[in-house]
Amino acid sequence: MNKRQCFIVDSYYQKSIHLYDTTESRWAGRTMKADSPDQERALRTGYFKETAFSALLISYTAGESIDSLIPRLEKLISSYEIYQQALAAEESETDISPLTIDDSPGHYEECVQVISLCILLHRTDLLIRFVALIDRAGYANEEYPLHELHIPSG
Template identity: 30%
Template sequence: MMMNFHVKRRQQFLSEKNYQLALKEIPQGIKLFESEPARSGSSEAEGWLISYRMIAFDLFNLLVLKYTGGESIEAMRSELEGVVEGYERATNQLREYSRDPNASGFQVDSFDGYCPCLGLISLCYLLHRRDLLPRVAELLDGPDKNNVGMDFLIEDFLSYAPMDRYESDTLLVTEPFESLADAMDSADNKDALKHLRKFLKRWYKDLAGAPWHDAHKPDAQGRTGGYYGYWSFEAGAAVLLLGIDDDSSLHTYLYYPKDLVDWAKAHSVLEAKQNAVAATGLRCEAGQPCPKGGYWMTPAKSGSRRYFPQGQEMPPVASDYGTTIWQWDPNQADPTL
């Protein structure tokens, strides 16, 4: 027997009618943007840039919508990589269009870029997909590391991933994120919880300038649209990263993703597995010499796993995702044996 939607959903603003409508319309929008460049662009290249940005935006919103609608968190783990790929494709198009190979994939000096960037990083932790964090970091940093150290909080979150990060004393968006930064910088978890409560108390109000704010409210014609869920994934990630065992004092806040935090804690074995993968996770761009002999694969093509000897030039793969990135397969078993 299927669970009643009103029981299953994780926020009361989402009606079953709007949920089913969004589940249908978002993939349709993605398909449309994949088929042609947006007509609002002044050129075909700018049109594709707008289209790819909208695809990334829609993929992120679809994932959030499914969480709000009470769908399985397990399924979100694999879907998260598709969101990262969407932002990679948009960033590659931006760098080509702007002729700046280090253009940042997120405009982190505004709500429009800062919130999804920090949200995406946080979901990588909450869904035990730390292996995706180097790819998210590259979207920010650029291949030449031209944009590193732009924001204290982003750098602080990324520093928990298996990679070297950079010092920063700048917080680009102070309200409400100053309290979250204070929580991450706390000497003990009691103090951290105090700052997290302050952060969540003001989270929605202080983000009034965000494009999704009040999207659940009907307009003058009584229509609603664009609401997929209001979630402070960064607060949940902070609890996980700081090792806070008792987060019950945060459950009273509507925007705190307690189900996701509970799932992340209960599935900590996945974290250990992902850490092991990340520890050996090498990446190499097409055209570069293979840094280590063994089996590699690329997300640009399914079934791409193959053996490369050290020093061999890594080949490109035709796809819509821009530069081919080969990744070391942690399972080095020979399939012929």
């Protein structure tokens, strides 16, 4: 492993990645406190999306190989899609965004990080899927024209 961050300790990385990778199985058969089944699903899938994002970031930071990051990025994009569907059901709004990039600086930062990782890992197919979730929610042709990204080939 080639550490990209000199301050990450291997034992911390190993414990963290294990925690992230076992999150879904630890929640099997359990529910989160919620006012409705739709809200519970949105909370659950949102939490799973957050852990997939954290797992990808810490794996990248720790210096894991690019080949091992690609399945994590694929899982993250799928997690965004599942989370978006759960939010849509909870809010009765078909094209709701999984990230409110106009209201939350943290969501905007997360959005840019995911876009950057898709480009860095040469996964424009995943980038297109991710940007579609945001653009369909009304961000297309706004101040955040994600659909107009010019992606370098190769």
